[in-house]
Amino acid sequence: MDVSHEIKLLVEEIHRLGSKNGSGQTSVKFGVLFNDDRCANIFEALVGTLKAAKKRKIIDFQSELLLQGVHDNVEITLL
Template identity: 45%
Template sequence: RRKTFQASRSRMAQVQEQINDEVGLLIQAIKRVGEDGKVTFGELARDEAVTQTFEALLGTLKAARKRGFLDFKGELLLMGQHDNVMIELTGASPEEAPAAAAPPAE
């Protein structure tokens, strides 16, 4: 049973690392596509490199917002309907973020 717990813990750490990597790529994309750390959802969603990089752009945006790296209004962003929603970097960087909380030890 302990092995299973350790395996799940390891898997959770891998997932958190992957999310953090994607958030870092998203921040770079926003800086590249936008100006002064701001970009509209439409500009970002239609950028060729962004469409090739992110399988779930909204999920990555939400993860970045949850971690305090950016902000935007609303919970759901749809192309066409929400093209003018502004996405703005907060100034925090992934290097400054606290590490994800580890699950409690048994």
């Protein structure tokens, strides 16, 4: 899969698992994405896809690196 396609799938999964925040943007916690069975089957490297989407300013989160367990409560927000 190419990166653009994986980012498109990531956006769909954030819409599926996330909810609207106070600003009207859709957001989801990293732990919810990471522990979801469907996401585990879609994304071979979820963290890499998240970093690529952040670099393209499609999503935002307040961390340089996301690690399972440590960053489970970090909000990932669609821009």
